[in-house]
Amino acid sequence: MMQDDGKRMAAGADEGFMGIVGRTPEMLQVFDLIRRVAASSAPVLVTGESGTGKELVAQAIHALSTRRGDAMVPVHCGAIPEELLESELFGHVKGAFTGAVNARTGRFRLADGGTIFLDEIGEMSPRFQVKLLRVLEDGSFEQVGGSATQRVDVRVVAATHRDLHALAEKGSFRSDLLYRLDVVTIRIPALRERREDIPLIAAHFLAILARRGGPRFELSPEAADCLAAYDWPGNVRELRNVIERAVLLSDGAGILRVSDLPQHVQASGGRAPASAVAQAASTEASKPSCPDLPVQSPASGPWLFGPEGTDFYAELDLFERRMIGRALQLSGGSKREAARLLGVNRTTLLEKLKRKSWSPEDLASPEALPAAPPAETAPESLVPGAPVIADLDWTVPVSPAPAPEPRTAAWAGAIAGMALA
Ligand SMILES: Nc1ncnc2c1ncn2[C@@H]1O[C@H](COP(=O)(O)OP(=O)(O)O)[C@@H](O)[C@H]1O
Ligand SMILES: [Mg+2]
Numbered sequence: 001m002m003q004d005d006g007k008r009m010a011a012g013a014d015e016g017f018m019g020i021v022g023r024t025p026e027m028l029q030v031f032d033l034i035r036r037v038a039a040s041s042a043p044v045l046v047t048g049e050s051g052t053g054k055e056l057v058a059q060a061i062h063a064l065s066t067r068r069g070d071a072m073v074p075v076h077c078g079a080i081p082e083e084l085l086e087s088e089l090f091g092h093v094k095g096a097f098t099g100a101v102n103a104r105t106g107r108f109r110l111a112d113g114g115t116i117f118l119d120e121i122g123e124m125s126p127r128f129q130v131k132l133l134r135v136l137e138d139g140s141f142e143q144v145g146g147s148a149t150q151r152v153d154v155r156v157v158a159a160t161h162r163d164l165h166a167l168a169e170k171g172s173f174r175s176d177l178l179y180r181l182d183v184v185t186i187r188i189p190a191l192r193e194r195r196e197d198i199p200l201i202a203a204h205f206l207a208i209l210a211r212r213g214g215p216r217f218e219l220s221p222e223a224a225d226c227l228a229a230y231d232w233p234g235n236v237r238e239l240r241n242v243i244e245r246a247v248l249l250s251d252g253a254g255i256l257r258v259s260d261l262p263q264h265v266q267a268s269g270g271r272a273p274a275s276a277v278a279q280a281a282s283t284e285a286s287k288p289s290c291p292d293l294p295v296q297s298p299a300s301g302p303w304l305f306g307p308e309g310t311d312f313y314a315e316l317d318l319f320e321r322r323m324i325g326r327a328l329q330l331s332g333g334s335k336r337e338a339a340r341l342l343g344v345n346r347t348t349l350l351e352k353l354k355r356k357s358w359s360p361e362d363l364a365s366p367e368a369l370p371a372a373p374p375a376e377t378a379p380e381s382l383v384p385g386a387p388v389i390a391d392l393d394w395t396v397p398v399s400p401a402p403a404p405e406p407r408t409a410a411w412a413g414a415i416a417g418m419a420l421a
Contacts, residue, residue, distance in 0.1 A: 018060035020053055021204045024194040030057065030186060037184050038064035043136060045181045046159040048188030051237030054159040055119065057186060061157055062115040070114030073107045078120035085128060087144045090135075096145025106143065108135060112152040121181070122162035122173060129174045136180050156181070191232040191239065199224035201236060205243040206256070217247050220257045227261070230268040248330070248341065249323060317356070324349070325363035333364060 016022070017031040037044050038061050046054045055074065062072040080088050087096070091106030107116060118124075124132065135141045140151050158181050167173035191198060202219055210216040219227070232238050242262060250260040258266055323342065331337035338360075339349040353360060 016204065018056075018063060020056050020060060021201045022194065022197040023200060024197050026189045026194050027197060030188060033184070033186050034060050035064065037061060037186070039066075041065075041067075041155045042183045043156040043158065043181050044183070045164075045185045046157060046188065047164075047185060048159075048161065049190050049233075049235055050161045051235030052188040052190060053236055054161075054188060055117065057188060058115070058117040058119075058157040058159060062117075062155075065115070065155065067114045067155055071111055072115045072117060073111040074117040074119060075107050076119045078123035082125055082128065085124070086131065090131075090141045090143050090150075092144035093146040096143070100145065103143075106141075108141060108152050108154055109150065111154045113154075115155045115157055118156060118158040120160060121158040122160040122164055122167060126172065126174055129177045133174065133177045133180060136177070191235045195228045198228045198232075198239065201239060202227055202243050205240055206247070209244065209247055214247060215254070217250070217254060217256050220255050223256050223258050223261060226258050226266060226268070230265045249326060251326075320352070320356075321358065321363055324352070324358070325365075328360050328364035333360065335360060 091104045094103045168175045206217045246260040327338040327341040339346040
């Protein structure tokens with residue numbers, strides 16, 4: 001799958017480039033840079049806010065390089081305590097320190113012939129930056145507690161959400177290391193800088209969920225506009241979570257509507273996006289971007305306050321019933337699985353059911369959940385210019401992705417789970 005690069009590249013504009021979905025000029029430029037740097041072994045610095053796809057870009061660089069037969073080894077520098085980082089990267093000899101019962105192979109050695117991905121390199125201490133500079137210059141290092149100099153052939157891709165030049169000016173990032181890393185910089189724009197890609201990426205995540213055994217969903221044009229209008233501080237990662245959550249909580253009718261989106265995303269709908277999708281979806285220039293807002297059921301918000309206000313506890317009850325009912329439905333009645341889908345302890349769910357005297361069977365019955373519109377109201381694709389992509393690998397797997405589990409609702413958490421794989 002990884003060897004037919006040519007085909008993937010040709011299909012790039014429509015189906016994503018090596019699993020990176022995007023059609024905006026900004027992203028096409030990113031794809032072009034990836035293609036061009038992949039051939040060499042020069043270090044690459046990938047910058048962009050959290051969740052913009054830096055790791056995906058690093059994987060694409062590796063997968064398109066001649067090193068693809070060897071490993072791509074990720075190191076999340078910010079997540080590893082300073083005192084462990086050296087042994088993690090360079091390994092240690094037996095007895096190097098208290099607790100070093102066995103020798104350990106470092107990640108640079110594991111990446112020999114391949115690529116090391118140093119994520120969040122801006123978090124590395126200046127003391128450690130010196131050691132990294134050395135291995136970047138000539139591939140040499142010593143294991144912790146060892147005296148023999150080792151040599152490896154490793155391509156370095158580093159990533160950061162920080163402005164390393166600003167850090168260098170302040171003195172917290174070494175400029176010599178920065179110049180060494182900053183040979184080629186790929187800057188990934190924030191999602192709000194490429195709004196036209198938002199519905200496309202959302203459709204991509206919906207297709208992944210469907211492929212993993214979840215229900216098949218498409219975006220209503222209004223929901224697509226709403227997503228495109230929101231600012232996405234957490235970028236694609238946040239979009240992924242919103243889509244997954246919306247599918248989980250929606251009424252299963254095959255169409256994701258504005259009402260299935262979180263309140264704060266809905267709230268952004270007032271600002272009309274300058275998106276191609278918004279323009280394509282409507283010829284009326286003054287059309288609000290979330291026109292299906294007023295017909296919401298109260299349980300999914302926004303809540304309608306009459307002259308008397310609203311009944312907070314009744315609304316809350318309705319919302320809980322609906323959410324738990326949906327989880328029970330997806331889990332085929334298994335309370336354990338439903339609790340997992342809801343992200344609560346099984347006992348919490350059981351207590352809630354008992355306290356409210358809710359019967360799981362009633363909650364999960366189709367009558368208890370909002371009615372599904374007839375199937376023929378779901379056309380092939382509801383998002384203009386955003387075909388539902390059926391057969392696309394959403395990421396470039398370093399190791400083959402496991403087959404979807406046959407368990408009920410095993411698709412839930414699929415996207416996030418895969419991100420960690
Ligand atoms: N353009 C994109 N197309 C498809 N999926 C994407 C895209 N950008 C990011 N993702 C997905 O979003 C999540 C976050 O991406 P990641 O590479 O971990 O971001 P970062 O390293 O910048 O924080 C991952 O699940 C990734 O696969
Ligand atoms: Mg990351």
